[in-house]
Amino acid sequence: MSNRIKPEVLAPAGDFERLQAAVKYGADAVYLGATSFGMRANAGNFNEEELRAGVKFAHEHGVRVYLTCNILPTNEEADQLEEFLLRAADAGVDALIVADVGILMMARRLVPQIDIHISTQTGVVNYLTANELYKLGAKRVVLARELPLETIREIRRRTPADLEIECFVHGAMCMSFSGRCLLSNYLTGRDANRGECAQPCRWSYYLMEEKRPGQYFPIFEDEHGSYILNAKDMSMIDHIDDLVDAGITSLKIEGRAKSAYYVSVVTNAYRQAVDQYVADPENYHLAGWLAEEVYKVSHREYCTGFYYGRPDQCYLSGGYVRECDIVAVVDHCADGWLYGTQRNRFAVGDEVEILEPGQPPYKLTVAEIRNGEGESVPAAPHAMMAFSMPCPEGSFTQGTIIRKKKTD
Structure with a gap:
């Protein structure tokens, strides 16, 4: 120890x-x-x-x-x-x-x-x-x-x-091996060792037999196909x-x-x-x-990478999962209201989470949204628009994140 x-x-x-x-x-x-x-x-x-x-x-x-x-x-x-x-x-x-x-x-x-x-x-x-x-x-x-x-x-x-x-x-x-890879350079002309990797290891691949042009044969790993290079x-x-x-x-x-x-x-x-x-x-x-x-x-x-053994492959196309979107950033709070700047659309009735540094996420249902002119609006649809909403339970510092769970 x-x-x-x-x-x-x-x-x-x-x-x-x-x-x-x-x-x-x-x-x-x-x-x-x-x-x-x-x-x-x-x-x-x-x-x-x-x-x-x-x-x-x-x-x-x-x-x-x-x-x-x-x-x-x-x-x-x-x-x-x-x-x-x-x-x-x-x-x-x-x-x-x-x-x-x-x-x-x-x-x-x-x-x-x-x-x-x-x-x-x-x-x-x-x-x-x-x-x-x-x-x-x-x-x-x-x-x-x-x-x-x-x-x-x-x-x-x-x-x-x-x-x-x-x-x-x-x-x-x-x-x-720690990024010493020529695959991107070979396939796309973008050199991974110059910081330009096109990530061809994330692509899905099929085999084509020389005498059967146009016929593509999957390398089966599971029902999604094979991503043999996609960690x-x-x-x-x-x-x-x-x-x-x-x-x-x-x-x-x-x-x-x-x-x-x-x-x-x-x-x-x-x-x-x-x-x-x-x-x-x-x-x-x-x-x-x-x-x-x-x-x-x-x-x-x-x-867990290689820490406890060999890492697994990702079998999803592209592979990315995103469960939440950032919808706004806090500018300041005053008198029970939160003032912020929109990043993605959100609306009255949405449940959001406010993530302050060092604190568990604070959940809040949006009861009202006002635009920069103080007018009540049903949603904040425009990127970078100023808005305010009631936030009676807490005061959050500038730059604090507001996010919501993806619904689509």
Whole structure:
């Protein structure tokens, strides 16, 4: 039990809105990308000015910022690396997430004040590699996603105590070895190692025999067909105690391309789960409402990744399940009324949930809606419209989420 520490909750921040969501809902740290050298081309990412503002905002709220620099750079990109690293230092980021030994060594020489985290793209699967990277100056290793808990426990036991260990605990699983995949590049010309993956592993496939063109034969797995490359999503919300006991320093939530709603809900769930564990580790039991929260965002079927064995495949086309929609965000409350900004349509009579950071969802039936002019209306149908509604039971802070269960 000597491995027990309070782990960091590390949340994704694809843009400034998602950064704010992560901070508001309890992240200890965020990881984000600039407009180059990162592995998520489809995320919003941060230009130089936005990066500086994002770091300032996070630091004002006691949250650390880790900048991705985890592509495998071409010669041309390597020529631009020095300027990138100096800009990162100027912005005040707390750590660089790197996968390439050349980037690692240049960063140690050029910006030694910034911590180095070794990306999961490096594929660290044993204590030997972790120790050598530590000797080269790494502060943290982000282990490959393919490791069981017992292997992680052994890595922790055989590495220096001040080498931090980070592991993914929630989100999408790549079918390849920690993202080293050429399938997207081969089929679509979009390079996964440049952050442009088209996710062809999520597609359904049929076989066509050479002499029977146009005849497609399914590879049967069940009544839905076969999705032999389509992994389920990972969720370890029910196993915080095992993660801590294995000596994991940082619990990483996947999803820089996910919505601010996703970031808010999942970050909040892991924040509360960690805090509940730390408060009473000997009698830890995850609150039921927290176990339900991760099902209220868009997700594939869940599994526990490789932590307890082999993960399962997702047999649904596309695979995504979405049980709830965000319908509004709170601006402020006053005199028994809630004032907010609409995100998706909702109407009088709908039952909604208000998710305040650190609190169980508060259920409320919408008794009345008024538009920005104070006129009573049957629904809030227009995106970003100002509205108000009675909320006599509570006062909620700015940015709090209002959602409702999908009915279609």
